[in-house]
Amino acid sequence: MKRRFSFFLLLFCFACMHVSIAQDSVYLFAYFNNNGKDGLHLAYSEDGYTYKAIKNDKSLLRPVLSKDSLMRDPCIIQGIDGRFHMVWTVSWNDRGIGYASSSDLIHWSEQQYIPVMAHEDSALNCWAPEITYDAKKQQYIIYWATTIPGRFAAGSQSGDGRYNHRMYYVSTKDFRSFSQAQLLYDYDFSVIDASIFLVGKRYAMLLKDETKTPPQKNLRITFSKHAHKGFSKPSAPITGKYWAEGPTVARVGEQWVVYFDKYTSHTYGAVASKDLIQWEDISDKVHFPKGIRHGTVLRISRATLLPLLAL
Template sequence: MYVVSYFTSADEALHLAYSHDGEEFRTVNDGRPVLRGTVGTGRLRDPFIGIGPDGLFHLLATDGWTSPCIVHATSADLLTWSDQRLIPVMAGVEGAHNAWAPEFFLDRATGLYHLIWSSVVESGSTAEGRNFEYVSQDHRIWHCTTEDFRTFSDPAVFFDPGHSVIDATVHALDDGGFLMAFKDERGTNDPATAHKDIHLTTFDSPGGPYTSPTGPVTSSLVEGPALFRRGDDWVVIFDHFIEGRYGAARSKDGVEWEAVSLALPPGMRHASVLETPLPASFPAP
């Protein structure tokens, strides 16, 4: 089964949808949020759900536009969640302005979980007065590691191609390596911009070296990519954030991509896709 976690512009909270075939997604709770923010700014943006070392579902989410923390909670059934807490991933980094779009993945070689997110770090400046919603800032992908989601390593840069990038998402490959999609954040929020699109890279070990990025695999003015496998295909979905709709593409080899139509929830923003066995709390096929 596939579970999509997302927020909406009208309701910055955790929404869920599910699919048995990876094509038609149905909303949970009649499209209403299943969880609202209770810590920090009270916002749950860019929600990501993965399975942690305890076998529970772990939620990470962005705590507003300029928080140096990310939100964390756990659940056994995706519907009932633990108390939320803030993980101060960038709070100790001088000049850190934000921590966006957190996700995590397991490095099977070490048993460590890598949390990744996007941050602006400019020593001697603050986020105050900046228009993060509409004006691009100079982001890089950062990360830290954990074994138990209780203690975390110091943050460090994870991916820096020499220009602004956000919204990295990682999927394990069968050979032990990883495929990563990310947004080239250069350019402006204008259809004629040369960037603001999704690219791909691979790596064998977290932190690189990385293969030369391929792409773009989307048109411009998209963000929030999510990767999943559907049979023999790779599928990437992405947020046309200006147009208020979602797009998708599929590939046999991760190199050549073609557009594909999926039935996704209306109003969905910055979604992530979890491939998981069917929880008892969700309807059977």
């Protein structure tokens, strides 16, 4: 009984924190430019459609991890502890990811390398990590895409060269100790760029079908009762006849808006839905800083934004 009470109390506090932020908040977009060498970039939006670069689109944090020293695909969430937690891709071919935290998005902790796939000697990469908080289990899950050659037959002949990705995850309560990596999603095709979010009492996961032959390169959505397992067969593509990657989602009014990188045309796009079933392309309605690459969105308080605008 005490454990159940503690869970609902935690869930209530988590909900209250996010309600208070939503009442006086803006959208914040974390992204990288070019190849990710110069680090973290941020932009903000009042309405969820037009994003303006912070600090004149200069880096707010430069990467120092791995021989490549990259900070690609940054994902930031505000945790139950009130701190901002960020993960990112550190290299094209390392078996770990980057992590840092901040109280204000300006001053960051020492960058930490998390060797999430070090136990897999043949793993080729750890790409596009993201974080989701699982209130039911009172823990965070960090998930990313990795190729382990020969591990999965399906998709091995239809991807990009030697890459045949699947989604993996670890869990943590404190970002100091982590569980052993486990498979998160495999539906017989190369999958990458997952993004998990809570919808009512279930979780939705956006993902990219990375199949190149015959070409897919589109975004889909799948659902589960759990944040770390049980995700269903993916939907039909929710994006159009263009190549899309790096989905991230925000609640804008009555709609879910999924932003994504139209990477072959060097632009950003978006689709919107009220029910996560029927989707409308609204790419002509969104505006981002020039040169923006794969990023993630969250809501922050206006009090947190103001010091960022003074940089």
